[in-house]
Amino acid sequence: MAKKVNVCLTFDFDAISVWIGNFHATSPSAISRGEFAVVGARRLLDMLREWKIPSTWFVPGHTADTYPEAVAQIAAAGHEIGHHGYRHERLGSPEEEIRDFDTAIASLTRVTGQTPAGYRSPAAGLTPRTLELLVNHGMLYDSSMMGDDFTPYYCRVGDQAPKDSAFIFGRETAIVELPFTWGLDDFVAFEHVWTRNGINPGIAAPSRIYEVWAGDFDYLYDRLGAGNYILTMHPQCIGRGHRLLMLERLMDHIRSRDGVAFKTMRDAALEFKQARPPAHAARV
């Protein structure tokens, strides 16, 4: 049977927001790690232009306001801009989360002229409230969960998780989940981070990560033959020389296969929704 594999390259343009957010780090050294994202983004845009590949950039509102020109350039080059929160951290109250969500949409729309169709939670920290926000805003898709790998599915709202009886599954919504996984993410593999809670050694050899990333692609392509291969990368992380060379090698491998199409997340979500319309469209 003919192969049909969508490949979605996604870039989380966290820049400074992740250091002052999740890591609560404000030293000039920490901030400079975020600044490097702009250097990495420039290199990636050049590579994408050369390959003629569309991609999706999940941009925190904080990054759009801090680097409006860099973010506008990404949109102007034809890449999709997705919602990635405003502050890159776990938020407290429902009111705080709603405010953050709305502020991010306003910043992204102002800077890029596009209203985001999809969402990825900062540091995969989705809450039940976030899913309700996505429903209320009529978002097309989310990419923060791991309930499948290469096959999209519909997100639920209203799950309950009692510990002394079976899990209670909520209602399916019309929001497409385009699955995320830490195994196909560059940050944990490459970023050396230490906090009061522990150390992530990072700085993996690119050859080791190539084995993981190419292995997942080969399983999808050779064994399943159809599905969506979604890579999550961060310009400040993948943008270092040895890692870009690994990405080039991986792209050579993927692009040599028949039946592979590079798509934005939006187009992959629309394709899934058309092929398998939602059975229910739960309202919150």
Ligand SMILES: [Zn+2]
């Ligand atoms: Zn992020």
